Amino acid sequence: MSSPTPHPSGSTGPSLSDGLYPSKEVLELAFKAVRKAVVPQIPDVILALRKELNRPEPDLKAAADLIAQDLALSGQVLKTVNSPLFGARAKISSVHQAVAMMGVRRVAALASADAIERALRHSQGGAARVVWESIMEQAHAAVAVARQTGCIDPEEAYLFGLMHDVGSLIFAEQLKDYATVWILHAASPSALLEHERKALGVDHTTVGFLLAGTWQLPGYTTLAIYHHHDPQAVKLVDARVRTLIAIAKFAYYLRALPQGNQDAPEMLGYLDDARQELEFNDETLNALSEEAMRGSWSQGTGDG
Structure with a gap:
């Protein structure tokens, strides 16, 4: 498979310029990755x-x-x-x-x-546990964003928060030191996607798209999973897809705050994209930022 063309932001993940849906070739690589994993029923x-x-x-x-x-x-x-x-x-x-x-x-x-x-x-243990706890924190942050902005039902935000990085759980079982790479690139998703593609030829957004379809989630949800790191996602036609992606990007930014990574270029870009789509004010941003700094979403994310 040919190497992906970097986007203006530096991302090598899915892009509207490459197509709205994964190519057959990329989906075959995703199938290959999933077949090697223990996928919960x-x-x-x-x-x-x-x-x-x-x-x-x-x-x-x-x-x-x-x-x-x-x-x-x-x-x-x-x-x-x-x-x-x-x-x-x-x-x-x-x-x-x-x-x-x-x-x-x-x-x-x-x-x-x-x-x-x-x-x-x-089904999570070892290295995958690190990814799982991060996913749960992201899901809780997504709920907080949905409640503060009123842009979508919190339940749907919770479902998307759980699902959009689920492909990374598959990779955690297959790639050595994936959990370390996950932590190191927390504020630079494009670098994580590049690492995944170099190792397996496919990234976690495509695997997540595949699993969401297998589990019969709504079509707009699967599409949002595929494009949630796409810097051009603001141009997507379906407002439901854009909203889910904006919530995820806002949650990524908020979760970067306690680590002091909020000024990383990609995190600032995520905040700008989220503000453009969700149209929240500084009061909302400040309220959610305070929640993030209190560590509200990192408590009880282990076993639930």
Whole structure:
């Protein structure tokens, strides 16, 4: 495969100039990487739930019944929705009540996120643990951004926060010292993507795109996963894709603050992209920055 052409920002990841979706050649490399890994199986109930959501008019009761069939999942959904992370105004005591109060799509996003989190969390150890804890912190930061800006439901931000770097968990099992590289390039995603492509010919955004499609996540979510490091993502037509990417970029910037990496060129670029898309003011930025500096999102990200 030919070497990727660097973008103006220095990134060598997916770009709109290369195409909206991964090429067949790159997807084959992603398949190869995934086949070598132990990929957790997503419960059948989640696949059935996503099928229900794809209907022209999803049935609220049918969706709630599906989640309620899995006692562990329904319990985790209720635990999460009633947690301080999501700040429900009143205690929600049943999945059916959650669907009635929040709507089927929000509860489905939360159920998908909880199922994926459980599947991924129990399979992570060693070097992958470092990546997993970072992903959980990113998911919590994404929820905080969604709540402060009101740009998207927190549940959907949580699902995307969990999924957009999931390809890195695959690489952590296959590449020596990947966790060290992950930490070193926390404020320079383009360098991480370049390292991945040199080692395996494919980067974690493409593997994440593949896994999200396999797990039947919405098309705009899979596309946002593929382009979340793309400096040209602000030009994407679908506003839902741009919003998810902007939330992720804002979360990356905020998480760079405690390490003092917020002035790295790519982090400043991420902040500019997020501000352009989400149109938040300095008050919002300051409030979220204070949360980041308090370490609010690094607590309880291990076993949940």
